[in-house]
Every structure is written in structure tokens, then in C-alpha cells.
Amino acid sequence: MLCPRSVTTFSNVLPCAVILFVAFVSSTTARQGVDKGDPSDGSDVAIDQPLTEATDWFLTEQEITDSRGGAPRDGLSVYTEGxxxxxxxxxxxxxxxxxxxxxxxxxxxxxxxxxxxxxxxxxxxxxxxxxxxxxxxxxxxxxxxxxxxxxxxxxxxxxxxxxxxxxxxxxxxxxxxxxxxxxxxxxxxxxxxxxxxxxxxxxxxxxxxxxxxxxxxxxxxxxxxxxxxxxxxxxxxxxxxxxxxxxxxxxxxxxxxxxxxxxxxxxxxxxxxxxxxxxxxxxxxxxxxxxxxxxxxxxxxxxxxxxxxxTNKSTLGKQSVQIVRTFSCKYEHYTEFAPHGETSLLQARIKAIQNARNYIYIEDQYFILVPELLDALLMVMPRLQHVIVVAQAPVGDAAYSGYEKYLHDMVSPLKKKYPNKFKVYTTKRKLNLYIHSKIVIIDDVYLSIGSANWNRRSMTSDSELNANVVDQDTIKSPDGITVNKLARDFRIRKFHEMTGVSYDKLDAMTFLDAAAQFDVAAADDMSLLQILSAKTYLYHIVFLDSIRQQVDPQDTCNT
Missing domain, CATH: 3.30.870.10 (Endonuclease Chain A)
Known part of the structure; x- marks a missing residue:
């Protein structure tokens, strides 16, 4: 392949494909510098009453069946109460x-x-x-x-x-x-x-x-x-x-x-x-x-x-729970319990994101590109005040196998379009802490927690199990809306851990005021947090889709 005249000066040093990649990145960066995206920091977005009923958030029985290639899910309830x-x-x-x-x-x-x-x-x-x-x-x-x-x-x-x-x-x-x-x-x-x-x-x-x-x-x-x-x-x-x-x-x-x-x-x-x-x-x-x-x-x-x-009701408590899972559709020996695989975990996450009215808090080991989840976030971002992500910066094997690139692929479209409403943090490298969480909290109503990371393998390939929780015990928040106790308490405790601000102070804050403490903490040398910059590097060109399919497989089948 011949290089365009504008880059042949370097053709005796770098392969043409690499030179073209550099040119593409440079032009893309220039375009990004012009496109400022939506300047909103969320303060101009009115708080909205979120959905508080479990049935609004959980998959229906038919949606679970569809996530299993048409095979009904035996032995597990659609969801449970109490x-x-x-x-x-x-x-x-x-x-x-x-x-x-x-x-x-x-x-x-x-x-x-x-x-x-x-x-x-x-x-x-x-x-x-x-x-x-x-x-x-x-x-x-x-x-x-x-x-x-x-x-x-x-x-x-x-x-x-x-x-x-x-x-x-x-x-x-x-x-x-x-x-x-x-x-x-x-x-x-x-x-x-x-x-x-x-x-x-x-x-x-x-x-x-x-x-x-x-x-x-x-x-x-x-x-x-x-x-x-x-x-x-x-x-x-x-x-x-x-x-x-x-x-x-x-x-x-x-x-x-x-x-x-x-x-x-x-x-x-x-x-x-x-x-x-x-x-x-x-x-x-x-x-x-x-x-x-x-x-x-x-x-x-x-x-x-x-x-x-x-099997589906109790009076022990007030939390409704839906258990969602991943089993690969490409493995032929899950005959008894997932003959066509199961992606109820992915489908439930898409549905939950689409339900978001005010905010999403994500704490995850990876937060790398899952195309369906990126699309869902881009769809709801205009109406949200904030999306906060706390993710592990790729280190060791994860960095060497392309996760640095896949993090950029997930973060960049959101950061480009919503630079002030979409915030990504990690812990300070000098502390040598590891973020291993698999947590999503939405609107102080919905909590998803389990084994599944924010990556394609957890959503389609590896065996995973999450509990999605909606509490029937509600309270009024400082924002003047009705939310659920369990999700809000979990969110405040996590904000306390991340920012160092006391539980009581965070409890009294509106969501936006509490979210602002993350930037304060990131600027403080004594805190846990720093901004996570998802950058693109020249060597990312080597991570072709064939490599990604090995390290972060996406198992899809036609049944």
C-alpha cells in the first residue's frame, strides 16, 4: 500500500499503517478540540422523581426467557419480595x-x-x-x-x-x-x-x-x-x-x-x-x-x-431482589440450566440505565467498552445530573492486554460529549490500592452488586451472578424526592470512603453537592482519589479485534 504524499517523509522509519494511524489520531484530536460537547455540569438539570417500584426496574419473565435464547429459567424466581x-x-x-x-x-x-x-x-x-x-x-x-x-x-x-x-x-x-x-x-x-x-x-x-x-x-x-x-x-x-x-x-x-x-x-x-x-x-x-x-x-x-x-415471598425484610446471571451461549454442556446461555445480567443493566432519571454511580474493576452499555448511557445522559465512575486504572496484565485502550473506548465518547457531567476517578497510584468492585447505584433507588465486571466477558461469556435490589423502605432525600433507604445508604457510605467527608455531612447534602466532593478529594494530596485520564497511545493500534476477542470475549449466538 502506498502512503499519501503528506506522510511519505517518515515511511522509511514507520510502517505506513502506523503513520496513517498517527495522522488519524492527530486529526481526531484537533476535531475534539473544536467540539466542546454539552457544557452542562448538571446544575441546570432539574431533579426528577425516580421510579421506586421493583417492577419498574426488574426484567419480566419474558425478558429473562428472551435473554436465554427462548429457554425458560427453571429453579429461580423472576424476582423475590420481603x-x-x-x-x-x-x-x-x-x-x-x-x-x-x-x-x-x-x-x-x-x-x-x-x-x-x-x-x-x-x-x-x-x-x-x-x-x-x-x-x-x-x-x-x-x-x-x-x-x-x-x-x-x-x-x-x-x-x-x-x-x-x-x-x-x-x-x-x-x-x-x-x-x-x-x-x-x-x-x-x-x-x-x-x-x-x-x-x-x-x-x-x-x-x-x-x-x-x-x-x-x-x-x-x-x-x-x-x-x-x-x-x-x-x-x-x-x-x-x-x-x-x-x-x-x-x-x-x-x-x-x-x-x-x-x-x-x-x-x-x-x-x-x-x-x-x-x-x-x-x-x-x-x-x-x-x-x-x-x-x-x-x-x-x-x-x-x-x-x-x-420461593418468592417473605416477611423477613423489605427488599425485593432479582438474581441475574451470565452463562455463555457458546458452551454446549450447560444443558440442564442454560442450554442457550443467559445474558439476563446484561439485559437487566441496560434496562436499569434506561430508567435513570438523576444520576448513576459506577464502581468497577474495569469499566471498559461494552457497546450496548455505552449506547444506553449516551441515551440517558442529557437528562441526568451526573454519572460518576470510580474504576481501577489498568495495571499489569490488564494494561498489556489492551484494557487501557478499551477503557478509552468506553470513556472517550461520554467525556467528549458531556465533559462536566461525566466524571471518572481512580485511587492515587502511590497508595497501591486495588478497586475490585462490581457496583452500580442509580437514583438512590436501585443497587446492582455481584461478580460481574463492566466488560464484555462478564456480560456474555464468563459465568457471573448479580443481585439487583430495590428497597420498599423509602425516605425523603435533601433533593426533595422519594428514594429508597438501602441504595441511598450504600451510596453515602461509598461516597464517605472515597471522599473522606463524614457520613452525616453527606447525608445532609443534595446529590450534586455530594458529587462535588469527588473533585475536592481528587485535588487533595491526602485523599484516596485522583482523576482517571483514559488516554489513547500509539501502540493501541496493535490491539485488533481478534486480540480483544481473546482477552474480553463477546459471546453471541443465533438460536
């Missing part, structure tokens, strides 16, 4: 609650876990740094000793060998002297490609049998794994303690979120685990699994839940 939810905006809150729940599990109960990664860490290093009482192995040994059953289903993660050590410890626990109950850890490699992952992060505590008219399991859903690096407090100042407890791996602190569900939605989380565990197509059947120590011991199918209570 759940009691406790939210955790920092990891130590989650670990404290998990320990408290697991430390009393015994005869007549079972624990079901889906895991991405596990490690033998203390759950409460602030009071038990050695893990003598709260260590992973001791917590689960105690469950079995008291007569509880444990079944852990973990991704066969080639990159993290700590799960093999956990498997060996769990599977070597002796049976219970009370009732012969056992703990069993198996690996799951049933995925569409070698680069895919089982990313669900759930814990369920259920009775083996219950006749109570309003008795329900407990489930944990969110982004936190029972593994290294995760434990941290809201001040992110416990690196010495993390080191002493063997928690530190790559970072000095961790930003994340999780919820605890007591109610019928926990049955949906349990049935997700059971359907994967009980599939007729068994995992780790290849020679490579044996060579990598992912071979599983003989195991048995698990009994279904045995509860007399309702």
Missing part, C-alpha cells in the same frame, strides 16, 4: 459477617460456595492475625465437626494455585463425629474457552430440611473472594496487619462490596450452585486437569433445597 439485606461497602464488614454466620453452622445445615479463587487466610486478622480461630481451614473444619456439610465449587484457575492448596486442606478434613457430614471441594472447568472463567462469588447457608412457614436460607452475593489481598478496612491503612496475616499479595489495600441476603432470594442463589454442581456433564475430565492437579475426587449429586416456605 428479603432482609445487610450491605457491606468495605471488605472487613463482609469477612466479619461471614465468620459470624459460619462459626455457628452445624448439624442440620449445609454451606454451598461458588468460588473464583480461595486461599488459607484469616477472616478476622484484626483480632486473630494467625488465623488460629478465624482462619479458612479452621472455620470450615469447625462446620464439619459440628455436623454441617460443605460443598465448594471453584473455577480451575490456571493463574492462581492457592485454590489447589485449599482443595487439599478441605478434602482432607475428617467426617463429622456427629453425623458423618463431610466437606468437599471440586474444580469446575466447564467453560467456552481456555481464557474463560467461572467468576461467581456466592456463599449460601441453608437448612438440610425446614418446615418453618417463613424460614429461608442466607446468601452472600458480591465481588469479594475468600482469598488473599481482599481483607481491608474503610481507611485502607492496615498494610502492616495484612502483611502479618499473610493477606497481602500484590496490593496494600482493597476496595469492594458485597451483600448478605436472608430471604427467598437466597434460594435462587442456592439453586444456581446446585444446578452447576449436579450437571450430568462432569468437570475436569481431561489429561491436562490431572497434570495441573485439578483432578476431582469422586463426588455425589446434592439434594435439592427442602423448605416449606415460599
Amino acid at each position: 428479603n432482609a439485606i445487610t450491605s457491606f461497602t468495605v471488605p472487613n464488614e463482609f469477612f466479619n459477617s461471614v465468620y459470624d454466620d459460619l462459626s455457628v453452622v452445624g448439624d442440620g445445615q449445609r454451606v454451598l460456595i461458588t468460588a473464583y479463587e480461595s486461599a488459607l487466610i484469616p477472616f478476622k486478622p484484626d483480632v486473630d492475625v494467625s488465623g488460629a480461630t478465624t482462619g479458612y481451614q479452621n472455620v470450615f473444619a469447625g462446620i464439619v465437626e459440628r455436623g454441617g456439610q460443605v460443598n465448594i465449587l471453584s473455577w480451575a484457575n490456571l493463574l492462581e494455585r492457592s485454590s489447589v492448596e485449599v482443595r487439599n486442606v478441605i478434602n482432607s478434613l475428617p467426617p463429622s463425629p456427629v453425623n458423618d457430614a463431610r466437606a468437599l471441594f471440586i474444580f469446575d472447568d466447564r467453560l467456552s474457552t481456555i481464557s474463560s472463567s467461572h467468576h461467581q462469588k456466592t456463599i449460601v447457608i441453608a437448612a438440610t430440611s425446614s418446615s418453618g412457614h417463613d424460614d429461608h436460607p442466607v446468601a452472600y452475593v458480591g465481588g469479594i473472594d475468600l482469598t488473599k489481598d481482599r481483607w481491608d478496612n474503610i481507611y485502607h491503612n492496615s498494610s502492616t496487619l495484612r502483611d502479618a496475616g499473610g493477606i497481602t499479595k500484590d496490593f496494600k489495600g482493597w476496595i469492594d462490596g458485597h451483600i448478605r441476603i436472608h430471604g427467598p432470594a437466597a434460594k435462587d442463589v442456592a439453586n444456581n450452585h446446585l444446578s452447576r454442581w449436579n450437571s450430568d456433564y462432569m468437570p475436569t475430565r481431561g489429561l491436562e486437569d490431572d497434570m495441573l492437579s485439578f483432578n476431582n475426587p469422586p463426588y455425589y449429586k446434592l439434594d435439592p433445597l427442602d423448605y416449606a416456605s415460599s
Whole structure:
């Protein structure tokens, strides 16, 4: 191919395609400099009463079926009502609650876990740094000793060998002297490609049998794994303690979120685990699994839940919950539970964004290009006061594999058109904190939390599970509108963590006044935050779509 005359001066140094790319970027940058976009900072946008009913936000039964290639979703409710939810905006809150729940599990109960990664860490290093009482192995040994059953289903993660050590410890626990109950850890490699992952992060505590008219399991859903690096407090100042407890791996602190569900939605989380565990197509059947120590011991199918209570209603609390998932349509062995895959998680997110009236807060590990989500945001931006994103700056493997480019592809169209209403932040690099959250909050009404990142693989390819929550307990906000308590409380606690402004002060602020504290914090050398600039670089030209499909696959099928 011949270069245009204007760039042939450099043709003996750079390939023509690269020169053309430089010229394109330069001309595009020049055009962007002229197009200022919408100058609004949101203050000229009137606050609007948001939708507060769960049915406004949740997918219908038909929409769930459509997200599954026409296959109805059996075993999970469309949505559930009357759940009691406790939210955790920092990891130590989650670990404290998990320990408290697991430390009393015994005869007549079972624990079901889906895991991405596990490690033998203390759950409460602030009071038990050695893990003598709260260590992973001791917590689960105690469950079995008291007569509880444990079944852990973990991704066969080639990159993290700590799960093999956990498997060996769990599977070597002796049976219970009370009732012969056992703990069993198996690996799951049933995925569409070698680069895919089982990313669900759930814990369920259920009775083996219950006749109570309003008795329900407990489930944990969110982004936190029972593994290294995760434990941290809201001040992110416990690196010495993390080191002493063997928690530190790559970072000095961790930003994340999780919820605890007591109610019928926990049955949906349990049935997700059971359907994967009980599939007729068994995992780790290849020679490579044996060579990598992912071979599983003989195991048995698990009994279904045995509860007399309702599958979709309770009086335990006031939160409605819809469990949404991702399973790849390209994997042929999800026959029993997702024969054509499932993208209810993606479809629910699109619907929620389209419902936004005032603001969207996104806290995510990646926030890279998902075309459908970009389109949804661009559609609603004119009527919103603000969209705030707190995302991890691409580091390590993520930067080298193109995520820096894909972040730019997501951010640039929004920032170009709405430079003052669309704000993106990250943590200061010198702090060496890691943002691992998978959280979306809309209008102080809707909370989505779970395992799914803002990327194409989480929306279409990897196995994921999120809980979308709408609280029936409402309050008046300082903006003069009716909002829901749980979502607003979660948002204020996250704003407190990010900006350092007290909960009480943020609670008294309008949304725009609270949002303004992010810029204040980003300008303060002593705060967590800084502006995240999503830039484009010359080397991004090498990240062709074929490479993106490997690192961030988008699995789509015609059924």
C-alpha cells in the first residue's frame, strides 16, 4: 500500500499503517478540540422523581426467557419480595459477617460456595492475625465437626494455585463425629474457552430440611473472594496487619462490596450452585486437569433445597431482589440450566440505565467498552445530573492486554460529549490500592452488586451472578424526592470512603453537592482519589479485534 504524499517523509522509519494511524489520531484530536460537547455540569438539570417500584426496574419473565435464547429459567424466581439485606461497602464488614454466620453452622445445615479463587487466610486478622480461630481451614473444619456439610465449587484457575492448596486442606478434613457430614471441594472447568472463567462469588447457608412457614436460607452475593489481598478496612491503612496475616499479595489495600441476603432470594442463589454442581456433564475430565492437579475426587449429586416456605415471598425484610446471571451461549454442556446461555445480567443493566432519571454511580474493576452499555448511557445522559465512575486504572496484565485502550473506548465518547457531567476517578497510584468492585447505584433507588465486571466477558461469556435490589423502605432525600433507604445508604457510605467527608455531612447534602466532593478529594494530596485520564497511545493500534476477542470475549449466538 502506498502512503499519501503528506506522510511519505517518515515511511522509511514507520510502517505506513502506523503513520496513517498517527495522522488519524492527530486529526481526531484537533476535531475534539473544536467540539466542546454539552457544557452542562448538571446544575441546570432539574431533579426528577425516580421510579421506586421493583417492577419498574426488574426484567419480566419474558425478558429473562428472551435473554436465554427462548429457554425458560427453571429453579429461580423472576424476582423475590420481603428479603432482609445487610450491605457491606468495605471488605472487613463482609469477612466479619461471614465468620459470624459460619462459626455457628452445624448439624442440620449445609454451606454451598461458588468460588473464583480461595486461599488459607484469616477472616478476622484484626483480632486473630494467625488465623488460629478465624482462619479458612479452621472455620470450615469447625462446620464439619459440628455436623454441617460443605460443598465448594471453584473455577480451575490456571493463574492462581492457592485454590489447589485449599482443595487439599478441605478434602482432607475428617467426617463429622456427629453425623458423618463431610466437606468437599471440586474444580469446575466447564467453560467456552481456555481464557474463560467461572467468576461467581456466592456463599449460601441453608437448612438440610425446614418446615418453618417463613424460614429461608442466607446468601452472600458480591465481588469479594475468600482469598488473599481482599481483607481491608474503610481507611485502607492496615498494610502492616495484612502483611502479618499473610493477606497481602500484590496490593496494600482493597476496595469492594458485597451483600448478605436472608430471604427467598437466597434460594435462587442456592439453586444456581446446585444446578452447576449436579450437571450430568462432569468437570475436569481431561489429561491436562490431572497434570495441573485439578483432578476431582469422586463426588455425589446434592439434594435439592427442602423448605416449606415460599420461593418468592417473605416477611423477613423489605427488599425485593432479582438474581441475574451470565452463562455463555457458546458452551454446549450447560444443558440442564442454560442450554442457550443467559445474558439476563446484561439485559437487566441496560434496562436499569434506561430508567435513570438523576444520576448513576459506577464502581468497577474495569469499566471498559461494552457497546450496548455505552449506547444506553449516551441515551440517558442529557437528562441526568451526573454519572460518576470510580474504576481501577489498568495495571499489569490488564494494561498489556489492551484494557487501557478499551477503557478509552468506553470513556472517550461520554467525556467528549458531556465533559462536566461525566466524571471518572481512580485511587492515587502511590497508595497501591486495588478497586475490585462490581457496583452500580442509580437514583438512590436501585443497587446492582455481584461478580460481574463492566466488560464484555462478564456480560456474555464468563459465568457471573448479580443481585439487583430495590428497597420498599423509602425516605425523603435533601433533593426533595422519594428514594429508597438501602441504595441511598450504600451510596453515602461509598461516597464517605472515597471522599473522606463524614457520613452525616453527606447525608445532609443534595446529590450534586455530594458529587462535588469527588473533585475536592481528587485535588487533595491526602485523599484516596485522583482523576482517571483514559488516554489513547500509539501502540493501541496493535490491539485488533481478534486480540480483544481473546482477552474480553463477546459471546453471541443465533438460536
